[in-house]
Amino acid sequence: YTMNGAVTFEHVTFQYPDTAAAVLHDISFETKPGTTVAIMGATGAGKTSLVGLIPRLYEQNAGVIKIDGTDISTLNTEYLRDSIGYVPQEIILFTGTIRENIAWGKEDATLDEIIEAAKLAQIHDTIIQFPLGYDTILGQKGVNLSGGQKQRLTIARALVRKPCILLLDDSTSALDVRTEASLLQALRNISCTTFLITQKISSTLHADLILLLEDGSLLAQGSHEELIADCALYQRIYES
Ligand code: DGT
Ligand code: MG
Numbered sequence: 001y002t003m004n005g006a007v008t009f010e011h012v013t014f015q016y017p018d019t020a021a022a023v024l025h026d027i028s029f030e031t032k033p034g035t036t037v038a039i040m041g042a043t044g045a046g047k048t049s050l051v052g053l054i055p056r057l058y059e060q061n062a063g064v065i066k067i068d069g070t071d072i073s074t075l076n077t078e079y080l081r082d083s084i085g086y087v088p089q090e091i092i093l094f095t096g097t098i099r100e101n102i103a104w105g106k107e108d109a110t111l112d113e114i115i116e117a118a119k120l121a122q123i124h125d126t127i128i129q130f131p132l133g134y135d136t137i138l139g140q141k142g143v144n145l146s147g148g149q150k151q152r153l154t155i156a157r158a159l160v161r162k163p164c165i166l167l168l169d170d171s172t173s174a175l176d177v178r179t180e181a182s183l184l185q186a187l188r189n190i191s192c193t194t195f196l197i198t199q200k201i202s203s204t205l206h207a208d209l210i211l212l213l214e215d216g217s218l219l220a221q222g223s224h225e226e227l228i229a230d231c232a233l234y235q236r237i238y239e240s
Contacts, residue, residue, distance in 0.1 A: 003083045003164035004033035004068045005193030007054060012063035014049060022061070023049050025217045031209055033068075034191035036184055038204040040237070041213030047197045048089060050213070051167040054195070055084040067165070085163030087171040089197075091150050095139030098127055102134075102156045109160045120186045121156035122179050123149065147174035155183070165193045177202045201238050210234075 008030045015022040024046045031037050039047045052058055053065060056077050065072045072080060093101050102117060103109040109117075114134065118124040126149055130136040136143055145153065151171050158166060166187060172180045184206060187194045196203055204210045205224050212220045212227065212234055220231040227234035 005031075005164040005191070006033045006066075006068050007031045007037075007165065007193060007195075008064075008066040008069075010064045010066070012053065012060045012065060014053060014058065014060045016049075016058070023216045024053075024060075027063070027218050029209065029211060029218065029221050031193060034188060034193055035208035036188065036206065037193070037195045038207035038210045039195060039197045039213065040199065040204060040210060040234075041219075044215075045213040046216040047213055048169055049216075050211075051086075051169060051195050051197065054165065054167060055081050055086060082161065083164045085158030085161055085166040085192075087151075087154050087158045087166070087168050089169040089171075091154050093138055093145075093150060093153065095141060096137065097132075097134065098130075098136050098138060098153065099134040101138060101153060102160055104157055106161050113160055114156075117156040117160035118153075120159050120183075120190065121152045122175075122183050122186070123152035123156055126152075148176070148179070151175065152179075152183075159192075163192060166195070168194065168196045170197050170199070172196065172198060172203060173200070181206060 009027045012024060012027040013022050014024040027050065039050065041047050053060055056072060099114055102114050115124060118127055127133055130143060138145065151174055155168065155171055172183065180203060184194065198204065209221060210224060210227055211218060212231065219233060220227055228238060
């Protein structure tokens with residue numbers, strides 16, 4: 001691990017090149033290394049766009065993003081994307097073994113590294129229950145996984161690259177509360193700064209920082225206790 005994973009946004013504004021209106025307005029926040037950041041907000045609020053700026057999938061129009069104090073626009077994008085794991089909102093699995101699906105993009109991963117990643121992603125116990133274990137074939141010719149199993153497999157795929165920062169775009173929506181809590185704890189144990197886009201209040205309860213987006217603006221930020229005390233929208237989400 002080369003990065004500590006402290007991410008800072010300073011007055012970040014972003015709009016997609018082909019559109020007139022900004023989708024993120026003046027976003028500022030600061031995370032500590034190895035912590036959990038939950039990002040909440042209605043559909044279209046800008047959650048996916050926000051996390052996409054961290055590995056520089058897009059460039060902000062104004063403001064500065066820093067990792068460990070360094071402006072990311074001065075960092076090599078290959079280095080950035082090697083250090084940042086990204087689990088996109090759309091899950092992509094292919095017909096092949098579980099082992100191949102986890103190692104996708106890092107074909108030189110050893111079986112030990114794959115198992116380690118699967119354990120962190122809370123999917124190892126499920127995998128070893130299949131008669132063929134990691135050699136189980138997925139897809140039309142093999143087993144079909146549940147939504148939550150697919151999500152954990154794609155999280156394992158990101159973890160096999162040993163990222164310092166992990167971006168989970170709605171990747172725990174199908175996990176039960178206990179499994180999600182175990183996953184977040186495992187990520188804390190390896191000091192991986194985790195951005196978790198979520199609609200579930202159960203995911204935010206243990207987050208160190210919650211970012212609540214509304215129409216591209218950061219409506220509120222803080223811990224669960226702080227937002228319950230200060231933010232009417234968060235209270236409404238909590239009570240619904
Ligand atoms: P979700 O996933 O439905 O919960 O919504 P978010 O919060 O992830 O929203 P996001 O960041 O995907 O979209 C924010 C706004 O940006 C929304 O008005 C749609 C627009 N947008 C998203 N992706 C693109 C893109 O690739 N190109 C353009 N021009 N606009 C985009
Ligand atoms: Mg999204």
